[in-house]
Amino acid sequence: MRLVIPAGAPRWRAAALGAVLVLGWLSGVGEHPLGGDHGRPAPHRSAANANAQRPARSGWPALLAIVAVHHRVDCRRAKCVALTFDDGPGPYTARLLDILAAHRAKVTFFLIGRNIRGREALVRRELAEGHAVGAHTWSHPDLTGLSTAALWAQNEQTVREIERAAGFRPTIMRPPYGATNKRVGKAVRRLGLAQIIWDVDTNDWRDRNSRIVARRASRADRGDIVLMHDIHPTTVDAVPKILTALARRGFTFVTVPELLAAHPLRPGRVYFSGSDNTSGDS
Numbered sequence: 001m002r003l004v005i006p007a008g009a010p011r012w013r014a015a016a017l018g019a020v021l022v023l024g025w026l027s028g029v030g031e032h033p034l035g036g037d038h039g040r041p042a043p044h045r046s047a048a049n050a051n052a053q054r055p056a057r058s059g060w061p062a063l064l065a066i067v068a069v070h071h072r073v074d075c076r077r078a079k080c081v082a083l084t085f086d087d088g089p090g091p092y093t094a095r096l097l098d099i100l101a102a103h104r105a106k107v108t109f110f111l112i113g114r115n116i117r118g119r120e121a122l123v124r125r126e127l128a129e130g131h132a133v134g135a136h137t138w139s140h141p142d143l144t145g146l147s148t149a150a151l152w153a154q155n156e157q158t159v160r161e162i163e164r165a166a167g168f169r170p171t172i173m174r175p176p177y178g179a180t181n182k183r184v185g186k187a188v189r190r191l192g193l194a195q196i197i198w199d200v201d202t203n204d205w206r207d208r209n210s211r212i213v214a215r216r217a218s219r220a221d222r223g224d225i226v227l228m229h230d231i232h233p234t235t236v237d238a239v240p241k242i243l244t245a246l247a248r249r250g251f252t253f254v255t256v257p258e259l260l261a262a263h264p265l266r267p268g269r270v271y272f273s274g275s276d277n278t279s280g281d282s
């Protein structure tokens with residue numbers, strides 16, 4: 001097991017991790033084969049067997065506590081950035097998830113409803129690996145040009161599709177092209193969705209060049225939300241460089257809800273970044 005303290009993490013978190021580790025170890029002593037049955041080689045056991053043999057006081061709760069402490073990032077202290085990937089899931093999403101896992105980076109995905117069928121496992125994987133998932137309409141229209149009924153359907157069907165795929169109801173959405181107005185705000189408010197725009201546009205859909213995309217994303221400032229698209233292989237190719245460059249500058253990669261934790265997300269409202277939420281009650 002490896003523990004990683006995110007860059008910028010305060011010292012108390014390291015101390016908390018240490019305390020939890022020691023407690024976890026103590027709670028296991030006496031029941032673990034190495035603690036209780038000296039001299040007998042520990043048999044090879046599956047995880048299920050291990051749980052069956054020591055159900056009450058195993059080390060698992062401590063382990064979960066470590067994970068919980070580890071994943072809580074306070075963006076008032078840490079230098080946070082929220083990378084976001086729109087328009088998936090697609091053929092390159094799995095590769096992106098592998099890269100993110102290797103760098104222990106959390107991001108946010110805004111999904112197109114009609115792209116989900118057949119890729120439900122990817123949606124579940126995004127959530128299981130700690131990323132945030134939001135809605136990005138059913139078929140990517142400019143919502144401001146739609147009838148009220150069509151506007152509602154674009155969002156409602158996508159929420160339902162994410163729920164069908166992953167048993168998870170999103171609380172954030174991104175309007176295509178960042179195009180929104182009062183009517184859009186009203187519709188998504190009724191669906192319980194906050195609107196998330198961005199601060200840094202990589203224009204990766206136009207410039208299918210991973211060096212250019214990496215350079216633009218790597219210029220992010222503290223608290224920024226960065227827009228990219230995981231449907232372009234050139235963008236996914238750029239991600240290792242982006243993660244390395246921003247990590248070198250001391251950034252922690254968080255989801256949008258983590259970034260905005262200091263500003264509780266209100267359905268219908270429009271959000272840009274952690275430091276600048278000026279707009280848009282609907």
Ligand code: NI
Binds near residue numbers: 086087136140
């Ligand atoms: Ni989009």
